[in-house]
Amino acid sequence: MFNPSMGRVMAAAVGALLCMPALAQTPAATGPWAKVPPLSTACYQGTDPFVARLDAALTAVNAARTRQQAANQTIEDEYQRIEPMEMASRMQQWMMSNPQAAMKYMQGVQAVGEDFHAKSPAINTATMRFSAEEKDLIKRYQAALKAAYAPAQARHNALKTKIGTPVEYPSVKDPGTPGWAMAEEDVIMGELDQAYAALCPQWWGATAPIHAWLKTYRTWLTQEWVPYADNLGSQNAQTYAIMGTPSASWRATSAEEAAIKYLEAAQRLFAERREKPRCSAGACTYF
Numbered sequence: 341m342f343n344p345s346m347g348r349v350m351a352a353a354v355g356a357l358l359c360m361p362a363l364a365q366t367p368a369a370t371g372p373w374a375k376v377p378p379l380s381t382a383c384y385q386g387t388d389p390f391v392a393r394l395d396a397a398l399t400a401v402n403a404a405r406t407r408q409q410a411a412n413q414t415i416e417d418e419y420q421r422i423e424p425m426e427m428a429s430r431m432q433q434w435m436m437s438n439p440q441a442a443m444k445y446m447q448g449v450q451a452v453g454e455d456f457h458a459k460s461p462a463i464n465t466a467t468m469r470f471s472a473e474e475k476d477l478i479k480r481y482q483a484a485l486k487a488a489y490a491p492a493q494a495r496h497n498a499l500k501t502k503i504g505t506p507v508e509y510p511s512v513k514d515p516g517t518p519g520w521a522m523a524e525e526d527v528i529m530g531e532l533d534q535a536y537a538a539l540c541p542q543w544w545g546a547t548a549p550i551h552a553w554l555k556t557y558r559t560w561l562t563q564e565w566v567p568y569a570d571n572l573g574s575q576n577a578q579t580y581a582i583m584g585t586p587s588a589s590w591r592a593t594s595a596e597e598a599a600i601k602y603l604e605a606a607q608r609l610f611a612e613r614r615e616k617p618r619c620s621a622g623a624c625t626y627f
Contacts, residue, residue, distance in 0.1 A: 372401045372599035373562070379551050379606065383540035386616040394610070398603045405596035411589045412576075419585045427583060434582045445578065456572055463568050470557055474605055477553055481543050481612055488539045492531040499524055511626040529624035533617045540613075550609050557605060561598040569594035 375397045380390035422430075435445075497507050503521050505512045512525050543550055573592045580587035618624055 372404060372596045375400050376599055376603060379546075379554060380610065381541075381544055381546055381551075383537065383544060383613060384616050385610070385613050388613075390610070394603060394607055398600065398607070401596050401599045401603065405593045405600065408591055408593050408596065412591070412593070415580055415585055415587055415590050419580055419583055422583055422585070430583050445582075459568055463565065466560060466564065470560070473553060474557075474608070477549060478609065478612060480549070484543065485536070485539060488535040489532055492528050492535060495531070496525065496528045499528065525626075526619065526624040529618040529626060533619055536614060536617075544613065554602070554606055554609070558602050561602055565601075566594045566598045569597070 377390060377393040377397055380388055382388040382390065385391055499505075499521060500507050500509065500512055503512060503517065505514070505517075512521050542548055545551070570592045573594070576592075577587045577590045580590060618626065
């Protein structure tokens with residue numbers, strides 16, 4: 341990412357802001373994105389291996405980012421230990437010895453600064469929009485689920501009122517509850533399961549809103565956010581090399597950060613699914 345501390349080099353050498361040449365972009369099918377599992381269409385979390393795959397992918401990508409950040413920090417620390425006057429001297433000497441490369445370098449500096457000022461408002465706006473859209477998507481799903489449950493919930497409340505169980509209680513099951521009432525509640529729990537099963541493909545299917553939104557978010561991250569973030573930090577490796585700082589292992593972590601954003605969003609959304617059906621193996625529970 342953009343490193344304000346590097347401004348002292350250009351201030352001393354040529355009085356300009358430091359940035360860097362664009363790095364090659366990581367294709368979506370490689371690097372950290374290769375660890376991202378395909379989205380699930382299962383309705384329940386409890387038996388879905390996708391949950392564990394998401395966790396494993398997030399752990400792996402986080403670990404890769406941490407390793408690269410540590411390598412980058414070692415290089416940055418060595419760079420920061422160079423005295424300002426020495427830094428200016430090295431920059432001036434390099435520019436005098438490499439006039440054509442110096443010209444391209446300064447053009448890159450200017451281009452990065454212009455790109456930052458031109459694109460940052462749109463990137464920030466899009467970031468806030470995606471955050472708001474995710475929250476709205478969850479609200480819409482919860483409202484749709486509530487509406488789908490409404491008939492069975494009304495019947496359940498009527499049953500509780502009929503036998504004197506407070507409506508706020510989750511279940512009528514109690515040692516003193518008549519058997520017929522518990523049997524009727526089981527039927528109602530089955531109706532809730534049916535309502536959920538009918539709604540599930542409308543939200544968790546491959547062409548449903550959850551998948552569609554995550555696909556749009558991933559496209560924006562890979563095609564807009566990563567190139568923008570890479571470009572802001574792209575001058576670092578060249579600047580370290582000019583200063584004589586070992587820089588071969590320096591690399592932007594934008595691709596990892598984008599994959600993490602996507603995986604975390606997928607975790608939040610897919611956590612909205614039910615853990616399991618209310619009724620199974622001849623037994624039902626309200627929860």
